[in-house]
Amino acid sequence: MVVAEQKPIEEILVMVADFNKVLLTGCKGCVTVCCSGGQKEVGILASALKIARKKEGREIEIDEITLERQCDPEYVDQLEEPIASNKYDAVLSMACSVGPQYIAKRYEDILVYPCLNTTFIGGALEHGVWAEFCQACGSCGIHNFGALCPIARCAKSLMNGPCGGSAGGKCEISPETDCVWHLIYERMSRLGQLDKMGNVVMFKDWTSSRDGGPRKMVREDLKQ
Amino acid sequence: MRLNYPSNVKIINVPCTGRVDILHLLKAVEDGADGVYVAGCLEGDCHYLTGNLKAKKRVNYVKKVLEGIGMEPERVEMYNMSAAEGARFAEIAREFTQRIQELGPSPVRSGAKAA
Numbered sequence: 595m596v597v598a599e600q601k602p603i604e605e606i607l608v609m610v611a612d613f614n615k616v617l618l619t620g621c622k623g624c625v626t627v628c629c630s631g632g633q634k635e636v637g638i639l640a641s642a643l644k645i646a647r648k649k650e651g652r653e654i655e656i657d658e659i660t661l662e663r664q665c666d667p668e669y670v671d672q673l674e675e676p677i678a679s680n681k682y683d684a685v686l687s688m689a690c691s692v693g694p695q696y697i698a699k700r701y702e703d704i705l706v707y708p709c710l711n712t713t714f715i716g717g718a719l720e721h722g723v724w725a726e727f728c729q730a731c732g733s734c735g736i737h738n739f740g741a742l743c744p745i746a747r748c749a750k751s752l753m754n755g756p757c758g759g760s761a762g763g764k765c766e767i768s769p770e771t772d773c774v775w776h777l778i779y780e781r782m783s784r785l786g787q788l789d790k791m792g793n794v795v796m797f798k799d800w801t802s803s804r805d806g807g808p809r810k811m812v813r814e815d816l817k818q
Numbered sequence: 819m820r821l822n823y824p825s826n827v828k829i830i831n832v833p834c835t836g837r838v839d840i841l842h843l844l845k846a847v848e849d850g851a852d853g854v855y856v857a858g859c860l861e862g863d864c865h866y867l868t869g870n871l872k873a874k875k876r877v878n879y880v881k882k883v884l885e886g887i888g889m890e891p892e893r894v895e896m897y898n899m900s901a902a903e904g905a906r907f908a909e910i911a912r913e914f915t916q917r918i919q920e921l922g923p924s925p926v927r928s929g930a931k932a933a
Contacts, residue, residue, distance in 0.1 A: 602886065603883065603886040603887055604886060604887075607887065634841070637841050638840055638841060638844060638883070641841060641844040641845060641848050642844060642883045642886070642887055643887075644848050645844065645847055645848045645884075645887060645889065645926055646887035646888070646889075648848070648926040648929050649887070649888070649889060649925040649926050649929040650929055651929040
């Protein structure tokens with residue numbers, strides 16, 4: 595999933611400083627799963643902003659709505675009625691950064707602000723802890739590395755590791771960070787594939803990654 | 819026991835403090851409560867095992883939110899006591915009331931009045 599975390603509330607308060615009525619939108623997709631921008635987090639942020647503004651003696655009106663997804667136009671369309679029938683000063687989005695961009699594209703005349711920092715593509719390690727597992731390079735080759743990704747999970751994105759900074763299974767950047775090359779070694783050892791680690795992996799072709807500019811995927815069979 | 823505790827403390831019953839949500843605490847502050855505290859069972863004594871520990875984490879989360887918006891985090895607190903400790907319950911009610919009196923009325927209400 596896309597993992598995101600809420601911006602510091604001080605930053606969001608500055609964003610809404612000049613507004614009296616805003617629409618706070620959540621997303622039931624990835625950010626609900628990583629507990630950053632679902633219905634519940636929308637309620638908490640709205641309440642916190644209202645408390646802050648009441649304290650200053652100038653209340654803010656906040657309407658809350660959580661869409662199925664903010665990265666699909668059909669769901670973003672559902673904001674049409676509330677935006678048309680309310681004079682919002684701005685729309686705040688608690689989706690990953692795709693959400694506010696979709697809202698801005700669909701509703702050209704209203705200010706849109708992001709309330710989350712989109713951090714990485716990852717998964718949950720335990721309840722309340724998430725880690726990065728993928729860097730969306732566009733050409734997955736993890737089968738060559740014991741199904742572990744050295745691009746996202748090695749600090750140096752080494753294709754031939756480990757480096758000298760690996761000690762006791764941990765990376766030199768932090769004692770909490772596993773050395774993925776240590777994990778790759780252990781897994782390939784368990785699978786009886788250690789001989790494959792002797793092969794030098796050649797330069798990765800990064801044209802499928804961001805180096806080729808913004809990416810697009812087209813499925814002709816699905817396209818209208 | 820006929821113990822007295824300050825009449826300003828309004829009790830909201832929940833089946834377990836594990837039921838207390840971040841939003842319950844925030845909404846109380848938003849609606850002008852001068853302070854909110856959660857009275858849970860002693861740590862390790864939760865009938866549902868971890869309800870009071872979850873409540874403690876949520877109280878701490880709300881404290882951080884309040885800090886972030888420049889409000890005294892001391893207005894929200896978690897206390898632990900056994901259901902058999904009536905005297906302790908009354909003592910905590912007095913202690914928290916004293917703390918809130920020292921902090922003064924909620925700026926949420928004074929801010930609204932100033933507007």
